[in-house]
Amino acid sequence: MESPHGAAVTAESLGMRGPRGWVFRNVTFSAEPGALVAVEGASGSGRTCLLLALTGRMRTTEGRAETGGLRLPKQAAAVRAIAALGPVPMVSELDPAFTVAEHLGERALLQGRYGASLRSLLRPRA
Template sequence: MDSPHTGTATAEGAAVDAVNFGLKGPRGWAFRGVDLSAPAGSFVAIEGPSGSGRTCLLLALAGRMRATEGHARVGGLRLPKKMAGVRRISALGPVTSVSELDPAFTVNEHLRERALLQRRLDGPLRSLFQRPSARRAAARARIDTALKAVGLDLDTLPKGGRTSVRDLERLEGLRLSVGLALMGSPRLLAVDDADLKLSDAERELAWELLRSVAAGGTTVVAVCSEPPADALRVRLGDVREAAGKPGTGTGPGGGPVPGGPETKQDMTQDSKKDSTEEGAADALAETGRA
């Protein structure tokens, strides 16, 4: 197992543990045999080829998909039994077809909408009777805190806060999505395709962003193609690989961890036959678009 990011984790984060965790769709396994142990405030990177069930595992750990084998605990809540509880303490960053930004919205529209929604979800009843000026000030404070946390400066955007999402660079969109998610003060943040279409320099900035979130106490679970060396890495095997090979954990720099536990997806010969890309696709299609 890789060494987790050693940020200044706080009690707000959710520890994540999984034992023989798996999810089977109508046409096969999306993923199975996943073992994981991540303390609160960890930066967990899920890696593997396309079709290996990375997004399904991400959503299952965030309480958005129901596992069919094994179990997991997120913040002490057992999955799949306590999915609703896990949803309350987790938040989704960008996940294709599940929590994508609306390209027609401006940055300000996304921020105001999320601030309003969050006030209704977690604000005290008396906040509904606040003066409009007080509500606006509270929303502005929530937005400013989120933007500062993700390093998104609206003044650097082409049209400031009036910039449409479709005009954002990929890294700017990632910062905005993560900022929106953090408005709910989640204990776990789930991010899909964190380094998709990023240059090497942009990828390092993305890792810096996610490290800072983890260092602030929020556990981060991210799907990525080239994870940073300091992340706790979960490797899902290629569904076309030979069966029976347990996945192994590696330390920073790619070396093995002597005598250390393994974070793996272990596929037996029988399970390999119905572990398919279609299984992952079918499972995603049944998320209910959380």
């Protein structure tokens, strides 16, 4: 029998607080490799931020999480190497609530240019 593809994902009392308050809080679940998980909620409820946190692209402020046996946020770089979000309408598009700098920061994170200055983001990559 073939083993399932994917990575196990767990979260325990996971939460993220931003400058405007709690983005999400008290998220607890587990999913085995190959499981299909649906995250539902109203627009602005923190679904995208939760998925970005579980793929090592955003830092949570409370709780514990693991993706593929790697602890978040401590091993976020290793998680980014094995997990990503695919293009999803209304998720991977530009968010009108973000500033240009926030969008560029996210792009830098996705391209692996961590800690890059805004000026370096505007220059073409070699």
